[in-house]
Amino acid sequence: MEYVQKSFGQGNTLVYAWFAAMHTRVDIALWTNDNHNKQERSNDSPSDLSHSVFLPTIVANIQQEVKRVETFANRFDPDSELSRINRMAFEQPVTVSEELFALLTECMTYTPLTLGYFDITINSFNGFKQGIHNITTDPLNRTIRFLHPDVQLDLSGYIKGYVLRAIRNMLEQEGISNALVNMGNSSILALGNHPHGEGWKISLPVPASTDKTTLLNTPASFGETKASKEPGTSGEAYETNDFLLLNECLSTSGNRPDRPWPVLNPSTHEATQRSAPVSARTTDPALGEVLSTALYLAEEEDYLYLNQIVMGTGGPLKSVLT
Amino acid sequence: MITGGVLLATSPWFSAFSEQQHTRGEKARIGIIGPGSRGQHLMGFLAANPKVEIVAVCDVFQPSIDAALAIAPAATAYTDYRKLLDDKAVDAVVITTPLYLHHRMALDAFDAGKHVFCEKAIAYSLEETHAIYQRYQQSGKVFFVGQQRLFDPRYIHAIEMVHSGEFGVVSGIRAFWHRNNDWRRPVPDTATDEQINWRLYSAYSKGIMTELACHQLQIGTWAMREIPDKVMGHGAITFWKEKREVYDNVSCIYQFDNGVKLNFDSVLSNKFYGLEEQILCNKGTIEPEKSKYYYEEIPPAPAFLQMLNDVENALFGSMPFAGTSWVPETANVNEGYYLLDRKPEGDGTSLMLEAFAEAVITRKQPPLIAEEGYYATQLCLLGHQAMVEERSLVFPDEFKLDYLNHKAPESL
Numbered sequence: 111m112e113y114v115q116k117s118f119g120q121g122n123t124l125v126y127a128w129f130a131a132m133h134t135r136v137d138i139a140l141w142t143n144d145n146h147n148k149q150e151r152s153n154d155s156p157s158d159l160s161h162s163v164f165l166p167t168i169v170a171n172i173q174q175e176v177k178r179v180e181t182f183a184n185r186f187d188p189d190s191e192l193s194r195i196n197r198m199a200f201e202q203p204v205t206v207s208e209e210l211f212a213l214l215t216e217c218m219t220y221t222p223l224t225l226g227y228f229d230i231t232i233n234s235f236n237g238f239k240q241g242i243h244n245i246t247t248d249p250l251n252r253t254i255r256f257l258h259p260d261v262q263l264d265l266s267g268y269i270k271g272y273v274l275r276a277i278r279n280m281l282e283q284e285g286i287s288n289a290l291v292n293m294g295n296s297s298i299l300a301l302g303n304h305p306h307g308e309g310w311k312i313s314l315p316v317p318a319s320t321d322k323t324t325l326l327n328t329p330a331s332f333g334e335t336k337a338s339k340e341p342g343t344s345g346e347a348y349e350t351n352d353f354l355l356l357n358e359c360l361s362t363s364g365n366r367p368d369r370p371w372p373v374l375n376p377s378t379h380e381a382t383q384r385s386a387p388v389s390a391r392t393t394d395p396a397l398g399e400v401l402s403t404a405l406y407l408a409e410e411e412d413y414l415y416l417n418q419i420v421m422g423t424g425g426p427l428k429s430v431l432t
Numbered sequence: 433m434i435t436g437g438v439l440l441a442t443s444p445w446f447s448a449f450s451e452q453q454h455t456r457g458e459k460a461r462i463g464i465i466g467p468g469s470r471g472q473h474l475m476g477f478l479a480a481n482p483k484v485e486i487v488a489v490c491d492v493f494q495p496s497i498d499a500a501l502a503i504a505p506a507a508t509a510y511t512d513y514r515k516l517l518d519d520k521a522v523d524a525v526v527i528t529t530p531l532y533l534h535h536r537m538a539l540d541a542f543d544a545g546k547h548v549f550c551e552k553a554i555a556y557s558l559e560e561t562h563a564i565y566q567r568y569q570q571s572g573k574v575f576f577v578g579q580q581r582l583f584d585p586r587y588i589h590a591i592e593m594v595h596s597g598e599f600g601v602v603s604g605i606r607a608f609w610h611r612n613n614d615w616r617r618p619v620p621d622t623a624t625d626e627q628i629n630w631r632l633y634s635a636y637s638k639g640i641m642t643e644l645a646c647h648q649l650q651i652g653t654w655a656m657r658e659i660p661d662k663v664m665g666h667g668a669i670t671f672w673k674e675k676r677e678v679y680d681n682v683s684c685i686y687q688f689d690n691g692v693k694l695n696f697d698s699v700l701s702n703k704f705y706g707l708e709e710q711i712l713c714n715k716g717t718i719e720p721e722k723s724k725y726y727y728e729e730i731p732p733a734p735a736f737l738q739m740l741n742d743v744e745n746a747l748f749g750s751m752p753f754a755g756t757s758w759v760p761e762t763a764n765v766n767e768g769y770y771l772l773d774r775k776p777e778g779d780g781t782s783l784m785l786e787a788f789a790e791a792v793i794t795r796k797q798p799p800l801i802a803e804e805g806y807y808a809t810q811l812c813l814l815g816h817q818a819m820v821e822e823r824s825l826v827f828p829d830e831f832k833l834d835y836l837n838h839k840a841p842e843s844l
Contacts, residue, residue, distance in 0.1 A: 112729065112732070114732075114740065116740055116743060116744070118743050118744060124740070124743055126732070126736050126737075126739075126740060128730060128731075128732050128733060128736070129730065130729070130730040135730045135731075135733060137732075137733045137735075137736050139736055139739060141743075290736075290739075290751075292733065292735075292736075292753065295753040298753070304739075304748050305743045306742070306743065306746050306747060306748040307748030310751070311748065311749065311750035311751060312750065312751055312753060313750045313751065313752040313753065314752075314753055352750055
């Protein structure tokens with residue numbers, strides 16, 4: 111992990127750290143005010159150490175947590191627990207750790223709630239489509255079993271949100287109230303404020319030809335879309351789509367406009383390639399991953415339905431959202 | 433046609449283009465000596481340059497003359513290069529004959545008052561190469577060597593990044609050029625095998641070293657800004673054994689003063705890895721042929737660096753997050769970054785010839801070109817000698833120039 115530390119204003123310290131994990135770069139910026147924190151701690155903490163002294167340790171602990179989750183949830187690592195399940199669960203029930211069992215169970219509940227669009231069996235062998243219906247779990251013994259040899263689990267559409275959830279808890283425990291965490295530009299957690307403003311301003315590029323109704327850019331957007339051009343692209347004009355995030359997360363699917371990444375549709379197993387990325391803002395980062403994937407894939411009618419859920423106006427996911 | 437404005441800033445030898453506006457309307461009158469396949473390739477670029485007039489061609493092989501005249505119909509055809517050198521209409525010559533002929537032709541060309549472009553390698557031996565360089569210096573004429581990577585935007589940008597320290601310290605350079613063919617060309621009834629397939633005969637060529645290594649060894653000296661002083665290696669004929677006197681399988685190790693190695697490998701019976709010069713640094717790797725570079729560690733995000741800058745200036749700026757850097761369906765693969773924001777156009781040959789024409793018109797030798805070409809040739813010849821003699825060799829003092837870490841004997 112590398113990091114830079116900056117002091118600014120009256121007793122403010124900011125740390126920016128970055129490292130590679132989960133096939134991408136993780137960026138963590140957090141800042142604190144020692145004067146403010148000293149006053150708050152004066153009654154219950156005898157320590158004279160400034161809060162800022164611990165910032166590098168905090169980001170190092172976050173890195174460890176990210177690596178820990180990656181170790182068991184990376185399907186490309188043959189030694190991971192997920193790989194062990196993928197290899198063995200058709201032959202026999204596989205006992206799963208408490209954490210991974212809870213994670214898998216949660217993911218499977220999202221499949222019916224998203225009308226089947228979010229599906230962790232999407233990368234099953236031979237394009238097998240009924241993966242999610244060919245899994246049995248035993249909560250008492252914490253085992254999982256596949257009923258078809260082609261079933262494979264893939265958490266890559268979910269795990270970054272799961273990690274962001276853990277990071278948010280860690281930051282809260284450490285008393286860090288201002289932070290921005292970015293995982294590969296597709297999963298962003300914004301806590302508290304930028305050092306010089308309320309919330310954090312984020313800009314994502316979208317093709318100029320994009321139908322803006324496909325973007326979840328309300329209600330807390332700021333400014334206007336601005337014409338710009340992405341370097342290294344084929345020359346199509348791009349605009350930026352701006353978000354103001356305050357204690358919330360932004361998850362984006364399909365946000366590689368220069369090289370659009372097709373997302374597999376679970377019902378057809380065909381690659382979906384929308385003209386524009388889809389972003390979901392949620393308070394829970396893991397749920398944001400689920401929704402951005404589902405919305406990116408959704409047919410028009412389903413899209414409107416799911417969008418309403420995201421906007422908190424109805425649907426079975428509303429209870430999860432709140 | 434020329435992007436000299438940009439390149440001039442990064443490559444000093446691009447001063448060849450610095451007066452291009454003033455030379456508008458002027459022409460470099462060029463004669464081609466040996467317009468075989470390579471010569472015709474170069475003629476294609478020259479004929480397209482409005483500042484070039486191909487006024488003469490010379491070859492002992494009539495089909496080559498016919499092909500050359502098809503490209504430059506107005507040129508005078510010669511079968512004796514000395515007659516071409518006597519032609520007052522010729523300002524400069526492009527020598528693209530078999531290697532063993534370069535020495536005599538280049539010396540005669542300088543003596544005849546011509547500017548010289550000589551295909552690499554410059555000559556067949558260390559002594560001949562040194563003699564040509566000395567004659568060039570005495571002549572006051574322009575001297576170019578066909579090391580086109582010096583003009584290739586991919587390589588220029590790569591070396592610029594290396595020199596800027598972006599990738600830290602150069603720790604090693606691995607150059608390789610693999611093919612899967614015997615280099616043999618069909619011989620027409622009117623020619624001998626030695627004439628057509630001269631690259632395969634040790635009396636006329638040093639094979640892989642003078643034909644391929646020459647290009648890649650130059651990348652080593654360019655990146656390191658130093659001449660390696662030691663070389664060892666092994667060569668053999670392992671696969672293409674019929675009518676071949678030169679190696680089809682070589683491996684050479686050049687060592688710089690600080691211990692860094694420049695490795696060159698070539699196998700002519702497997703093409704899977706093709707060619708590349710991998711510049712290995714402690715913070716990154718550059719593969720200029722692929723036009724890519726890779727960081728050892730992941731670099732910081734531009735948006736966060738901008739945010740740090742904003743914080744210093746008390747600004748509440750927006751953080752632009754370009755498309756995802758996430759690669760969702762592959763294992764951990766370092767995809768790297770492209771050196772250029774566009775598909776590379778050509779390999780620098782066109783720009784190299786335009787620079788030569790400008791230099792002929794202005795009669796000004798751009799820096800480094802002759803010296804980089806000189807050492808590329810000497811290093812490939814020294815490597816070949818090390819393989820033949822099966823011993824480690826040190827760069828001979830008598831062939832050193834006042835260049836980089838070397839001092840010419842007369843300067844000491």
